[in-house]
Amino acid sequence: MRTTLSRAIAKRNGFVFVDWVAYARFLPNMAQFEFATATRIIFGSNTATELPKLIDSLQSKRPLVVTGKAARYATVLQHLQGPIIFEVHGEPSVETATRGLDRAKSNACDSVIAIGGGSAIDVGKLIAVLVTNGGEPLDYMEVVGRGQKITKPGLPFVAIPTTAGTGAEVTKNSVLSSPEHRVKASVRSPYMLPTAAIIDPLLTVSVPPNVTASTGLDAFTQCLEPFVSKLANPLTDAIAREGIRHGAQSLRRAFENGQDVDARQGMCLCSLMGGLALANSKLGAVHGFAGVLGGYCADAPHGAVCARLLPFVITSNVKALSARDPDSPLLAKYDEAARIITxxxxxxxxxxxxxxQQLCDVLNVPPLSTYGLKKEDVPIVVEKASKSSSMKGNSIVLTDDELTSILMQAL
Incomplete structure (x- = not known):
């Protein structure tokens, strides 16, 4: 008979009795874990005004500012001395990061500030470490690159997200597309954790509904996948639980009314907590697929891809766990997540x-075929996704047939 959490903890005659051997099964990886994040996290409305003081404390005289549109954030940047602007448009690529690196070097920049969505932050954190470590992005990229290790700290790096999505302000990787290989892949190192992250919910109120939906769905997924990751630990669980709760309560409200500051704050917390959790317990099959699909569906919003895959991945994981590992404590965590969500x-x-699925309908998440994915693409996508870094955190190893079924349903 499978041990359940209710059997591990029982209440009799007003006293709580714990079967610690049974209870330990609900604390995977309890023996040892690590947790790493940005050196400093500053959260709250109007905290972006602290940027000049922060840069002064870093003794930076010539920061590189990586951003999607500098004019939009003029009030945030206006008191900086000698900033060099580098704009990032669209999904970040190897070529984009290379151009930004050249700009930082040619202007002798001594720090990097990234203000914008995940694209700007990913490019910024990579530039910061490449200035000090040398080389080019492909030297350090996983899967499609040479996979070299980053061995030195980067320039001081400050991340200021303006969307509630990737949680990149507290993660240790940078995701780039490589059009040549038709895939997205990461550069990953503890040295890529930001020196400081400033999360100001007021910077997100002008984000349009479609972007709010896509980025928010990514943030929500990045809380749920670490919670049911086989590499989860008690600290990431606590953070992911709160992230799931904030996302479930806030995403639809932020989508329907962008001026709802409480909802925007909730989504910023969801995004931050997702970043904290995934950086320390990995993701799962949703992001294992999404990285590969980014190369096949170039115009597809990452969060929309994640949201389309998420229900089918949950169903497949629960079915596989029930069949092949029925005593797994992760089954109870899927049910716990459902209670938090609903x-x-x-x-x-x-x-x-x-x-x-109902939320995806409200947020207008389309099938993957909308973005050009075809049935004939499925086998190669499955092959590449099965080797991705994110797949290592999935609740259980899925077979190629199971991965194929997920993708076919998402088409």
């Missing part, structure tokens, strides 16, 4: 799937 104390994983 607010129903009796919810099971399938209720979370229904809730997510």
């Amino acid at each position: 607010g129903d104390p009796f919810a099971k994983s399938h209720n979370a799937v229904t809730w997510i």
Whole structure:
């Protein structure tokens, strides 16, 4: 008979009795874990005004500012001395990062500030370490690059997100597209963790509904996948739980009313917590697929791809766990996530799937075929996705047939 959490913790005659051997199964990786994040996190409305003081404390005289559109953030940047602007448009690529690196070097920049969405932040953190470590992006990229290790700290790096999505302000990797290889891949190192992250929810109120939806769905997924990752630990669980709750309560509200500051704050917390969790317990099959699909569906918003895949991945993982590892404590965590998401104390994983599908309908998430993915692409996508770094955190190793089924349903 499978041990359940209710059997591990029992209440009799007003006293709580714990079967610690049984309870330990619900604390995977308890024996040892690590947790790393940005050196400093500054959260709250109007905190972006602290940027000049922060840069002064870093003794930076010539920062490189990596941003999507500098004019939009003029009030944030106006008191900086000698900034060099580098604009990033669209998804970041190897070529984009290379151009930014050249700009930083040619102007002898002594720090990097990234203000914008995940694209600007990913490019900024990579430039910061490449200035001090030398080489080019492909020297350090996983999967498609040479996979060299970053061995030195980068320039001081400050991340200021203006969307609630990737959590890149507290992660240790940079995701770039390589059009040549038709895939997105990461450069990853503890040296890429930002020196400081400033999260100001007021910077997100002007984000349009479609971007709010896409980035928010990414943030929500990045809380849920680490929670049910086989590499989760008690600290990431605590953070992911709160992230899931904030995302479930805030995303639809932020989508329907961008001026709802409470909802924007909730989504900024969801994004931050997702970044904290994934950086320390990995993601899963959703992001294992999404990185590869970024090369096949160039115009597809990353969060929309994640959201389309998420219900089918949950269903497949729960089915596979039930069949091949029925005593896994992750099954109970899927049900717990469902209770957090739906607010129903009796919810099971399938209720979370229904809730997510209904949210995707409200947020206008289309099938993957909308972005040009074809049935004939599925085998090569499955092959590449099965080797991705994110897949290593998935709740259980899925077979090629199971991965194929997920992708076919998402088409």
